[in-house]
Amino acid sequence: MSWFAGITQILLVLALLAAAHVPLGNYMARVFLSETDTRAESVLYRLTGVDSSSQQRWRTYFLSVLGFTAVSLVVLFGLLRLQHVLPLSNGKSDVPVDQAINTAVSFVTNTNWQSYSGETTMGFLAQMAGLAVQNFVSAAVGIAVAVALIRGLMRSNSLFIGNFWVDLTRSTLRILLPLSVLFAIIYMGLGVIDNLTPDQVVHTVTGGTHAADAAQAGSTITQTIPGGPDASQEVIKHLGTNGGGFFNANSAHPLSAPSALVNLANIFLILLIPSALPRTFGIMVGSRKQGWAILVAMATFFVLSLAAVIALETTTTTPASHAAGAAMEGRETRFGVIPSAFFAVATTLTSTGAIDSAHSSYSGLGGAVLMINMMIGEIAPGGVGSGLYGMLIVAIVAVFVCGLMVGRTPEFLGKRIGRTEITLASTFILVSPALTLIGTAVATLCPGTLDSVLNTTSAIQSSGHATAQTAQTATQLNPHALSEILYAFTSAANNNGSAFAGLDANTPFFNIALAIAMLLGRLVPIGAVLALAGALAKQTPAEASPGTLPTHRPLFVGVVVGSGFVISALTFLPVLALGPINEGLM
């Protein structure tokens, strides 16, 4: 592992993002400010009976989101449950009810938590018509909601915040689809598979790992090579910050990410839209400086988090890392420690949840940072759309406290943050921590949980500190066990979808509990954001003056980063202390 190579790769990706966010941000602003529909859109609207010129109040907009979500859930659940009778299933059986519920919720909420293994559970139809479709539209919903909030900020004396169906259609057809097509072709060129070939059993050249067993059985050594339309799904998986892998090994799978270059391209796609949306926001509200401030706040979180994870992963020594010369446990050798850390930070600071390394294998404190990334609410740069609205909410809360300190009713972009606004912003902030903490607490109370957890053996016991007696009476767990559960609920409640590895989440309890966390973690914040957009749109904006708190200066950006961090840290410190921090300090 070379420091130079790792850092160079990071800088390369960040430079490309810096270059790409300007034209993409401008383009997305044009998409949502445009008054005209494309021909394809017009046809679609005529077929579905949407009046693209009509505007919705926030309640109608939210009901549209709920309705769309409900239909998506039913369709996806149906595809999963009826797999054996539907075509193109390549022999896969129906997904069990609890797992189907979990998976449907997971993909509809842009979480893409997978309690199944792609190769063994999903047929091509479910992958293409079910999961991939949700990869597009769940991302589009996120963008639509963010745009609705932007409209709330930019409009004055208005009851309306846009039209959900138009925003959804434009996000999908004008942003996600063209980019996906372009990059899918590039990915195929880079060696990512895309076919409808069923599994192939091939004979290996050098012999598999089970050579001894095979020899004993007297048979030849074979390996099953899966096929599938992966490149087309891989792109939207990252671009839409979805993260649900075609294969169980996700972005570590050699057919999904055959090279270090694809790994970097994945990171680029993960960050592409979320880091361009602040510019879109700046243009739409008529102040690019505001967009920059949001982007800088996101970048600050990102860089700090990345630096922390790289530092922890390259310096923490364990017997395994000592033997391997680096912390290679759970990492792909073709990527290396630093690019893996880069991917891990990108996937947890967005709502992606794809993985190219096992987060469970990170050092205790490194794993804690990855969890904190999600606990902050995935706002740096966050999921497509959800990152922007999450960061704007944090900015609004920061404005609320700071605004008072300059002796005025707090204002953000001229809109007063009064009782209604702070109630909604607080509700948003409250939901994910509540779901994470309640979920984790309930899981620890369930007797079956221990069976799902991989690392139950306490390090204390194994190192002989605890007496046999205490080991019998008080189950002193390895703190890693708590980390596994905490990670699962954090990932679900924040719609991330990455797994820590180690936890067997395909149990009725985890499937249902995590589905509830994902659904509420998605829809309640969206409801709060849309209500906030409605409340803001109604206002007459106050004119900015030197007495107004400027929300584009470094000082304010610092305050946003600080308050975002402190509020999450205060919420999660106790449980982190028992889990990953405890592990890291042992």
Add this chain to the structure above:
Amino acid sequence: MRTITAPALLQASLLGLRKLDPRTAWRNPVMFLVEIGAAITLILAIADPSRFTWAISIWLWLTVVFANTAEALAEGRGKAQADSLRASRVSVDATRVLPGGGTETVPASQLQAGDRVLVTAGETIPGDGDVIEGAATVDESAITGESAPVIREAGGDRCAVTGGTKVLSDSITVTVTASPGESFLDRMITMVEGANRQKTPNEVALGVFLSVLTLIFILVVLSLAPIASFSGAPQSLTVLIALLVCLIPTTIGALLSAIGIAGMDRLVAANVLAKSGRAVEAAGDVSTLLLDKTGTITMGDRQATDFVPLGSTTPERIAEAARLSSLADDTPEGRSVVTLAETEFRIDAAGLEAYPEAEFISFSATTRLSGIVLPVREQVTEQDGATSPAEVGAHRSARTRSTVVEVVGRTGAGASSSAAVGLAAGVAPLRRTVVKGAAKEVIAWARDRGAEVPEAATAEVERINTGGGTALLVAEAVGSSARVLGVIDLRDIVKPGMAERFATLREMGIRTVMITGDNELTARAIAREAGVDDFLSEATPEDKLALIKTEQAGGRMVAMTGDGTNDAPALAQADVGVAMNTGTTAAKEAGNLVDLDSDPTKLIDIVAIGKQLLITRGALTTFSIANDVAKYFAIIPAMFLLAFPGLGALNIMGLHSPASAILSAVIFNALIIVALIPVALRGVRFRARTASSLLRMNLLVFGIGGLIVPFIGIKLIDLVIAPLL
């Protein structure tokens, strides 16, 4: 600033104990939660006594008591004031005028709006109302604290009287406008007492935010119980309650209500009566101040600032003539001409009494000039190359030239004798007429008397008028010859220091707009001189109202002052309308603040009070949240150290033991409330600065300070209590 005295503190503490009653305590959710925690730990301490549990319970109770004491202290300050106000309300008898004539005596408390009462010298006015007949001097010190009596008279803008004030002379008939219990005095008492205090919008919003934070921390602690047990580090209920109390924003929760009451108290101390707390908060948000020019920005009276001679006239002559013309002019303008002549031009002469035979031309709407007619003894000799009739009264000055004309009637031996000689000689006395007035009229007057008006006259008048001044011409006629002597430059003088005040306001983001009835040229010049950002000239009340609406439509909050009935609509429309106490009842009803001192510049102080109120809340909220970081570093290692020795690394303060660490955090949490009571009552110091620099300063003090202070505080407390546990 009033300081907190020991008896007040004792009284407040007793009141604080009474406020533990859950029926009132629930209004403050944060502190109510602490109270519940205190009650539970008390039960635990009784059921299973340990020194630790008892200590925690006691300190939790103290936390609540400290919070209640803060509120009681804030309320106590208003109480004394309310008592003195109430004293002036004690049952007064009123003389009610019956519709059919005749009077009856009824208690003031039975007066209804619309009743007419007669109040004579020595009586207390029984209720708020308007004078409809008569005029009287009234002692309003009960309300305003100002001992000098004021005149209240029927009609016009000085007709409003306030119940509880005293008529000193004469008698007036008053129509009562407020029903019992709704009078000005009643409202004032309610306000200073802080009773039935309505929470202001920002306070409500902050309350919501604090409740959500509290809810999050409840979840943190509730979920921690099973998670800690699962991890093999079960926690006692006492410890969990201690953690909860330390995490929820108790500091701001405890002081929030005190801050609000103290803010209103500061307003009362500034002699301003707020009809609602909302207005005070709105004052902090104001972005446009409408200020009347006259009396607010300027001294209010036009004053002579210069004499400009025309043609061959010397400065001394124009000064002399101007003074003469104004000797009998008792208006402020006239007096200022005399003063200017005497001070700046050293025209040192006797007053009016020196001219017993002078006749005065008083100002009339038709002539529009005023002046003086003096008999003079003899004709004039050639002087200065022009007919120069007089060098009057300058004989004592160094500049004296030959005195060729003696004005008749001069005092002093020589003068009277010469006058006598003139008259006795039967010489028909020449008459010297000096007039001053508006340019047009004086020019016409001079032309009628054959004078040639120099071109310079009109040019000079034009120059002065465009410069924001008012030009008066001075002309004289001696016998048959007349001439225009020069110009008096009258200006409305801008009060000293106004430009600096407006610059400060601008820095705070507040635009000042000057409202004036002057024409645009004059208004522009004064606006420039005063340094206001904008002006509205030739303003009618309708213009004013329209301006406020425009400003508000542009997203600006408007504050204004007013006193007249025609100001009422604008006062009502403005976000902050400050009515002068001397103003009409209509104005006082329309405004949401009443300035008892009737000082229009006080608007600026009201803005500062409003801002200070918000800043104090924001600062203490930030401090409260920042405090949690250190408390975590005390409590978390203490909770889990036994099960996981590795977490001892988090004990960066090196606290003595788990018990001492948790107790220290709880004690700090209680004591910080006490330490911050003075800040809450006094308010965070407000300096007029830009928002950015205010934020930087307050973040440094309360944000960074809030992070650091508890580390030190908890460590110190731990050092003290460690040996005791």
